[in-house]
Amino acid sequence: MSNQKKRNFQIEAFKHRVVVDPKYAEKTWKILEHAIHEIYNHNASGLSFEELYRNAYNMVLHKFGEKLYSGLVTTMTAHLKEISKSIEAAQGDLFLEELNRKWNDHNKALQMIRDILMYMDRTYIPNSRKTPVYELGLNLWRDNIIHSGKIQSRLLSTLLELVHRERTGEVIDRGLMRNTIKMLMDLGSSVYQDDFEKPFLEVSAEFYKVESQKFIECCDCGDYLKKAEIRLNEEIERIAHYLDVKSEAKITNVVEKEMIANHMTRLVHMENSGLVNMLLDDKYEDLGRMYNLFKRVPNGLSMIRDVMTSHLRETGKQLVTDAESSKDPVEFVQRLLDERDKYDKIICQAFSNAKTFQNALNSSFEYFINLNSRSPEFISLFVDDKLRKGLKGVSEEDVEIILDKVMMLFRYLQEKDVFEKYYKQHLAKRLLSGKTVSDDAERSLIVKLKTECGYQFTSKLEGMFTDMKTSQDTMQGFYANHPELAEGPTLVVQVLTTGSWPTQPTITCNLPTEMAALCEKFRSHYLGTHTGRRLSWQTNMGTADIKATFGKGQKHELNVSTYQMCVLMLFNNADRLSYKEIEQATEIPASDLKRCLQSMACVKGKNVLRKEPMSKDIGTDDAFFVNDKFTSKFYKVKIGTVVAQKESEPEKLETRQRVEEDRKPQIEAAIVRIMKSRRVLDHNNVIAEVTKQLQSRFLANPTEIKKRIESLIEREFLERDSDDRKLYRYLA
Amino acid sequence: MPPRASKRKSAPPNSSSVTSSDGRSVSNKAKTKGMDKIDRLFNTYANSSLGVIDPEGIEALCSDLGVDYTDVRILMLAWKLKAEKQGYFTQDEWQTGLKALGVDSLTKLKKALPELEKEVEEPSNYEDFYIYAFQYCLTEEKQKSVDIESICELLNLVLGVQFRPQVDSLVEYLKVQNDYKVINADQWINFLRFCKEQISFPDLENYDATQAWPLILDNFVEWMREKQS
Numbered sequence: 001m002s003n004q005k006k007r008n009f010q011i012e013a014f015k016h017r018v019v020v021d022p023k024y025a026e027k028t029w030k031i032l033e034h035a036i037h038e039i040y041n042h043n044a045s046g047l048s049f050e051e052l053y054r055n056a057y058n059m060v061l062h063k064f065g066e067k068l069y070s071g072l073v074t075t076m077t078a079h080l081k082e083i084s085k086s087i088e089a090a091q092g093d094l095f096l097e098e099l100n101r102k103w104n105d106h107n108k109a110l111q112m113i114r115d116i117l118m119y120m121d122r123t124y125i126p127n128s129r130k131t132p133v134y135e136l137g138l139n140l141w142r143d144n145i146i147h148s149g150k151i152q153s154r155l156l157s158t159l160l161e162l163v164h165r166e167r168t169g170e171v172i173d174r175g176l177m178r179n180t181i182k183m184l185m186d187l188g189s190s191v192y193q194d195d196f197e198k199p200f201l202e203v204s205a206e207f208y209k210v211e212s213q214k215f216i217e218c219c220d221c222g223d224y225l226k227k228a229e230i231r232l233n234e235e236i237e238r239i240a241h242y243l244d245v246k247s248e249a250k251i252t253n254v255v256e257k258e259m260i261a262n263h264m265t266r267l268v269h270m271e272n273s274g275l276v277n278m279l280l281d282d283k284y285e286d287l288g289r290m291y292n293l294f295k296r297v298p299n300g301l302s303m304i305r306d307v308m309t310s311h312l313r314e315t316g317k318q319l320v321t322d323a324e325s326s327k328d329p330v331e332f333v334q335r336l337l338d339e340r341d342k343y344d345k346i347i348c349q350a351f352s353n354a355k356t357f358q359n360a361l362n363s364s365f366e367y368f369i370n371l372n373s374r375s376p377e378f379i380s381l382f383v384d385d386k387l388r389k390g391l392k393g394v395s396e397e398d399v400e401i402i403l404d405k406v407m408m409l410f411r412y413l414q415e416k417d418v419f420e421k422y423y424k425q426h427l428a429k430r431l432l433s434g435k436t437v438s439d440d441a442e443r444s445l446i447v448k449l450k451t452e453c454g455y456q457f458t459s460k461l462e463g464m465f466t467d468m469k470t471s472q473d474t475m476q477g478f479y480a481n482h483p484e485l486a487e488g489p490t491l492v493v494q495v496l497t498t499g500s501w502p503t504q505p506t507i508t509c510n511l512p513t514e515m516a517a518l519c520e521k522f523r524s525h526y527l528g529t530h531t532g533r534r535l536s537w538q539t540n541m542g543t544a545d546i547k548a549t550f551g552k553g554q555k556h557e558l559n560v561s562t563y564q565m566c567v568l569m570l571f572n573n574a575d576r577l578s579y580k581e582i583e584q585a586t587e588i589p590a591s592d593l594k595r596c597l598q599s600m601a602c603v604k605g606k607n608v609l610r611k612e613p614m615s616k617d618i619g620t621d622d623a624f625f626v627n628d629k630f631t632s633k634f635y636k637v638k639i640g641t642v643v644a645q646k647e648s649e650p651e652k653l654e655t656r657q658r659v660e661e662d663r664k665p666q667i668e669a670a671i672v673r674i675m676k677s678r679r680v681l682d683h684n685n686v687i688a689e690v691t692k693q694l695q696s697r698f699l700a701n702p703t704e705i706k707k708r709i710e711s712l713i714e715r716e717f718l719e720r721d722s723d724d725r726k727l728y729r730y731l732a
Numbered sequence: 733m734p735p736r737a738s739k740r741k742s743a744p745p746n747s748s749s750v751t752s753s754d755g756r757s758v759s760n761k762a763k764t765k766g767m768d769k770i771d772r773l774f775n776t777y778a779n780s781s782l783g784v785i786d787p788e789g790i791e792a793l794c795s796d797l798g799v800d801y802t803d804v805r806i807l808m809l810a811w812k813l814k815a816e817k818q819g820y821f822t823q824d825e826w827q828t829g830l831k832a833l834g835v836d837s838l839t840k841l842k843k844a845l846p847e848l849e850k851e852v853e854e855p856s857n858y859e860d861f862y863i864y865a866f867q868y869c870l871t872e873e874k875q876k877s878v879d880i881e882s883i884c885e886l887l888n889l890v891l892g893v894q895f896r897p898q899v900d901s902l903v904e905y906l907k908v909q910n911d912y913k914v915i916n917a918d919q920w921i922n923f924l925r926f927c928k929e930q931i932s933f934p935d936l937e938n939y940d941a942t943q944a945w946p947l948i949l950d951n952f953v954e955w956m957r958e959k960q961s
Contacts, residue, residue: 683944706947713918714876720918725925726944 025064028055029071035116036072039109040079049116057119065124072117076137080106080144088150096158096176099151103141103183110137142187146195155180159196160203166238167207178242185244197247201254204235208258216263220273222286228259229289252296261297268307275307279346287350301356309360312343316368326374333382337405340365366412370699373656376419377647379409383445384426392437399441407448414699418659420457425502427461431468432494432541453696463500471495478525491518495526495535508587509539509562512569539563540592548608551628558608559638563588563596568608571626579622594618599639605632606639663698667708670694675718675730682726767827769836774826785821797842804889805845808852811864818868859924865890866920877914880906887923895927897934905952912948919946934960 035052038044059068083102090098114121114133121133131139145151159180162172184192208231215224232255239248260267267290268275278287294300319325319339325332340361347357369375383406391399413419430436443465450458471494478493479485511519523535542562546569549555560568566586570577577585583593597618601611610627611618647655670693675681681689686709687702694700709728712718721727777789785793794801813829815821821829833848835841852861865886869878878886884903891899902923906912912919926949931939934956941950 684942702942703947703950706950710918710946714916720944725922728944 212259221270284349312364320372329378329381369412370414380422417697460500787819877916883915
């Protein structure tokens with residue numbers, strides 16, 4: 001039998017031993033506190049990391065994190081206060097060194113402490129939202145050292161003093177600076193900014209304000225800019241060596257503002273050394289420096305550009321309106337080209353070929369080239385000169401370069417149709433006198449003009465070339481068909497299609513009988529193969545080579561105009577001829593005849609005729625003889641002149657009138673084109689559209705456009721809208 | 733008798749009347765009577781061989797109305813009659829016009845003149861009258877413009893009362909300038925617009941030459957400004 005006792009099973013929760021030693025926390029803390037002291041006293045080597053870590057761990061585990069943390073704060077603060085005193089005590093230059101040394105110490109200590117207290121860092125601190133150990137250490141440093149009353153201002157003034165010394169040329173301990181600055185940066189960007197950067201920028205601004213004022217009083221523009229550049233580079237280098245890279249933009253702004261922006265206007269306009277002088281003297285380096293410095297400040301480049309533009313316009317205006325330079329068209333154009341080359345080079349070398357500067361150059365040229373209404377004529381004369389002789393012996397590439405430069409000037413012209421008219425005249429003379437230096441160059445220019453202005457611009461010019469070629473073939477055919485004429489005078493005929501060549505009036509002139517007969521033969525030959533065409537001899541445009549024998553037997557070959565030939569041939573049958581007799585025989589109009597006789601009787605070296613009386617002018621009662629005493633060192637003597645020349649006033653007026661007349665139908669065609677497509681359009685838009693359409697040929701005058709509109713209204717192509725007077729309607 | 737061809741296709745002026753087979757106007761008695769009176773009045777002044785009132789007739793009519801030959805009211809009458817050719821009134825025009833005026837005798841016509849003036853001055857009619865005045869001067873076929881001298885007189889006549897200062901200056905200018913020897917319809921209508929649009933006179937401050945005014949007015953304004961400076 002057994003005694004059955006009922007036993008209750010109780011399962012109890014496992015309880016670990018709670019050490020409720022009230023002194024436990026205090027004891028453990030004391031250990032740690034001691035350790036911190038030792039660490040700060042550089043006695044860390046005697047400590048056991050593992051033990052300390054365990055202690056800290058236990059404290060946190062046993063819920064004494066609070067005590068640990070606040071203990072840490074107190075202890076560290078106390079030490080920092082000690083450190084602060086020792087830093088304050090440092091004299092002079094040692095201040096910064098001491099600060100640095102103590103900072104390094106503190107960092108090392110902080111790391112060790114953090115390692116020891118790592119468990120707290122990971123558990124208690126996040127839970128209670130307290131500042132982590134390392135950051136705490138930095139903040140305490142900041143609050144107790146950097147922001148301590150005695151240290152804060154001293155630190156700042158020391159740093160600024162060093163920077164100032166360096167700016168004035170002294171060598172400073174950059175390493176020390178770098179460390180100190182890094183310390184500030186580590187303490188937080190607001191510390192760096194508030195405790196150093198802001199004051200630094202202010203002081204720098206003051207420094208540069210003073211310095212720039214000093215420089216500007218004593219330096220010329222180029223030197224000033226050199227100094228400014230040096231200072232700027234210095235500051236950039238300073239940043240790289242010991243300041244926060246984020247400060248670079250800020251300090252460079254300061255320098256730019258104080259040294260450049262504030263004195264920009266004065267620099268640019270400085271007498272004898274400012275921008276204009278640099279431009280005039282081609283000071284590429286100075287200009288480049290100015291460009292680079294001014295690029296950094298607002299409106300810097302636009303100031304340079306504006307001054308350059310107004311200077312260019314002024315000089316350009318003087319160039320084109322100067323009466324002297326207008327006397328020689330070739331010189332005139334050459335000076336324009338030289339000016340353009342000069343500025344091209346400046347922009348390329350000093351202004352980094354910036355597009356805005358190129359545009360300023362172009363707009364300036366466009367402005368002043370058109371101030372002289374003879375520019376189109378002169379450019380054509382320049383080209384004429386080059387194609388006659390100027391390009392002789394020049395290589396093909398150089399020819400292209402010159403022609404391209406001329407095209408640049410051409411592009412600036414507003415009245416391109418005037419250029420076309422003159423170019424046609426000059427080209428005609430060149431072709432007909434056979435005086436062109438290079439056929440390839442001629443054609444190359446035509447191609448360039450075609451690319452620029454379109455097919456219509458050059459179709460007639462090309463027609464002229466075709467005529468020349470065709471005429472050659474015609475002449476060959478003529479002589480092939482008439483072998484019997486090979487013995488007589490050689491005839492060279494150029495058959496010109498009326499539409500392509502500049503219009504010339506047909507003038508009367510009686511050819512000598514031998515020539516007349518020959519010309520007739522040619523006419524019948526030509527018309528035989530080209531029925532339905534009409535030929536009229538342009539006696540005012542021809543030339544002749546005739547052999548002459550003078551009184552003492554001297555023989556010469558004379559190159560003369562057709563008129564001159566007619567006159568000279570008369571003397572084969574008479575020794576003396578009066579003006580009236582010559583006039584009657586040749587039927588050449590009076591003004592042309594007078595000029596013709598003058599060129600043969602009154603010009604030294606070409607006086608194949610003798611005149612009585614010996615006056616310079618041709619009178620209607622004068623008598624003419626062959627000049628038996630004529631001499632010339634050349635066998636071939638050129639008397640005829642069919643060279644293109646600058647027009648006389650009346651000729652100029654006539655050409656301009658013809659240009660104006662030609663413009664009228666062009667304007668009307670443009671108006672009709674626009675109105676046909678738009679149907680209804682208001683006045684201002686019509687003017688704008690018409691001007692735009694005609695831009696590539698000439699600048700249309702709004703008054704002239706208005707006249708044409710009214711003419712079209714009268715002829716019932718357009719009407720005004722009945723309600724809105726400003727509108728025009730197209731009438732189909 | 734076979735019915736006569738009712739419409740003759742020749743150039744104006746020419747008389748044409750709708751006739752019935754017996755050659756009399758077809759309408760009721762009162763109308764016929766009224767028309768008769770109008771016709772009789774017409775015949776008083778008409779040139780019997782031409783069948784229209786010619787300049788002589790008009791002169792006589794004016795004298796009877798107590799109005800000068802060159803008075804603007806005659807022009808207004810012509811407008812009312814829609815007379816096509818200057819100096820002539822056809823029978824048709826006469827009939828239509830007098831009927832529209834509601835008159836059939838000389839006295840009534842005389843009384844109707846002031847009313848006619850008012851009618852013309854109504855804004856809706858005035859422009860029409862103004863344009864008519866110009867076209868009335870185009871006496872030759874294919875004529876499109878009127879010589880300066882006539883234009884000056886016409887301006888005086890038509891615009892003189894309402895726009896005296898503008899007309900005086902404009903007339904002076906037209907006589908002095910020599911860009912234009914004649915004025916066309918477009919320029920004519922723009923004279924009226926110029927006056928109507930209250931371009932401040934004589935300073936012409938609010939005249940804008942960039943607007944679509946005819947060139948002649950641009951030149952006129954420039955001339956005025958130069959005169960004043």
